[in-house]
Amino acid sequence: MRTGHDVAVIGAGPIGCAAAIAFARSGATVLLLESNPRTSERFAGEWIHPSGVRILKSLSLGDLEALVETGPKRGFVVHPDDGSDPIVLPYPDGMTAASFDHSELVSELRRRAAALPGIDYVAPARLTKLSPAPAYVEGESGAEIRIEAKQIVAADGRRSGTRRLLGLADGSVGISFMGGIVLNDVDLPVEGYGHVMSGGPGPIMIYRIGANKVRMCLDIPTSATSLRRDPEALYDAVAPGLPTTMAKALAVSLKARKPAWMETRFQTRTEYGRGNVALVGDAVGCTHPLTAIGISLGLMDVEALLDSVDAADYARQQRAAVRVPEMLSNALYQVFSDNRYDAVAIRRSMYDVWRTDAAERHRTMGLLAATDLRGRSFATSFFRIGFKAARKTVGSQAREGRWRRVRHSLSRFVSWSTWPLAGLLPGYRKIPAHLTAPRVGRPG
Numbered sequence: 001m002r003t004g005h006d007v008a009v010i011g012a013g014p015i016g017c018a019a020a021i022a023f024a025r026s027g028a029t030v031l032l033l034e035s036n037p038r039t040s041e042r043f044a045g046e047w048i049h050p051s052g053v054r055i056l057k058s059l060s061l062g063d064l065e066a067l068v069e070t071g072p073k074r075g076f077v078v079h080p081d082d083g084s085d086p087i088v089l090p091y092p093d094g095m096t097a098a099s100f101d102h103s104e105l106v107s108e109l110r111r112r113a114a115a116l117p118g119i120d121y122v123a124p125a126r127l128t129k130l131s132p133a134p135a136y137v138e139g140e141s142g143a144e145i146r147i148e149a150k151q152i153v154a155a156d157g158r159r160s161g162t163r164r165l166l167g168l169a170d171g172s173v174g175i176s177f178m179g180g181i182v183l184n185d186v187d188l189p190v191e192g193y194g195h196v197m198s199g200g201p202g203p204i205m206i207y208r209i210g211a212n213k214v215r216m217c218l219d220i221p222t223s224a225t226s227l228r229r230d231p232e233a234l235y236d237a238v239a240p241g242l243p244t245t246m247a248k249a250l251a252v253s254l255k256a257r258k259p260a261w262m263e264t265r266f267q268t269r270t271e272y273g274r275g276n277v278a279l280v281g282d283a284v285g286c287t288h289p290l291t292a293i294g295i296s297l298g299l300m301d302v303e304a305l306l307d308s309v310d311a312a313d314y315a316r317q318q319r320a321a322v323r324v325p326e327m328l329s330n331a332l333y334q335v336f337s338d339n340r341y342d343a344v345a346i347r348r349s350m351y352d353v354w355r356t357d358a359a360e361r362h363r364t365m366g367l368l369a370a371t372d373l374r375g376r377s378f379a380t381s382f383f384r385i386g387f388k389a390a391r392k393t394v395g396s397q398a399r400e401g402r403w404r405r406v407r408h409s410l411s412r413f414v415s416w417s418t419w420p421l422a423g424l425l426p427g428y429r430k431i432p433a434h435l436t437a438p439r440v441g442r443p444g
């Protein structure tokens, strides 16, 4: 193996592999280290938005879509919890996403990276220190080996050890738990789309990851330990919100296997590294998987890092680029998971607006795809939806003369207005209070 690489990439998850491939294709020699190759077997990112697919294509990885033989994904279908008809939300301008089985995606990316002549892939190998000189411990021999690289790219995921070694705080907060389970021999309500349902203990996402494999993602509050332990209780809690065929397929799968549970976390994306150590992917920050944006943001990090003149330029570019996707993720999760009357009113208003207004569908999907990164777009959408919800709720309470309720509703909707305001204020970032507050149950 070579010594004195141009770049050392720490972590061979999806983003570390993409970073290694991108640097190698630009002519650099790369050392790619992976501490635990089996981490790819956990349940994690599988849906890649058009912004991420574009970057994969630019790295000559566009043919990865063939991995699942299920074709391009055209957008999402939202199944309202008020029993009304599903709403189809296509990506704008014919753009498409891709979805994979996480472990198949990461295994293939590692294989592609290891096959490139510019990359030395070492696994298992764990970065253990950055000073006085960076070093890793090689898993098999236990030997500590010094890293002689001009630049270090840390793609070691959320709870990044490199972040800690740089003295950067882990400010992440737990949001919920998400269980992933595979359903076999089942058709999606509409093929070629991801599906989102709400109204149960948390939002549910369903998408195809293989010719005979559909992934169901079940989000539940952190406090609902019984739902994680007891498959029957889980089924009873989520099945009422599912189309009948999906509920039947879930019952069959739950008899055969347990869901793979992962904690979901939020870490705002502000720190991009120090000196010659750059952070990319979840090492920078992470959001709830509902908007499935983690891999696409990580790929945007890789693209920006290669494109930037120095570390400050990289951080500046990305802080500006990721603000809206990060806010969208938090705001949508709040709208889909909160079951208080004001959140339900906003959810229903969102369904109405999507159902009746093609321009709003277009704008929402541009924001979700991370092809529209403008705070103004986010603010306009959120304001319209929130204002309609407030007018309808407060109006009917006022007509009934329920003035105490009117006062309460006004204060609730004013608190929601921080979202559109945040969209308009460059640099505004906050951890929404609801992420740390206990989740409120279904409306009575």
Ligand SMILES: Cc1cc2nc3c(=O)[nH]c(=O)nc-3n(C[C@H](O)[C@H](O)[C@H](O)COP(=O)(O)OP(=O)(O)OC[C@H]3O[C@@H](n4cnc5c(N)ncnc54)[C@H](O)[C@@H]3O)c2cc1C
Pocket: 010, 011, 012, 013, 014, 015, 016, 033, 034, 035, 036, 037, 039, 040, 043, 044, 045, 046, 047, 048, 049, 125, 126, 127, 128, 155, 156, 157, 158, 161, 162, 178, 262, 263, 264, 280, 281, 282, 283, 286, 289, 292, 293, 294, 295, 296, 298
């Ligand atoms: C339940 C769930 C569902 C999700 N669904 C989606 C989705 O559909 N779409 C989407 O875009 N995102 C999704 N995400 C987010 C997505 O999984 C992450 O954004 C993505 O995996 C980040 O990739 P990464 O390479 O930065 O980090 P990781 O995938 O965490 O990879 C980090 C790698 O670094 C290795 N490592 C750690 N420490 C060291 C060390 N000291 N030395 C060497 N190697 C080290 C680890 O073993 C690991 O292989 C989901 C997340 C969760 C939890």
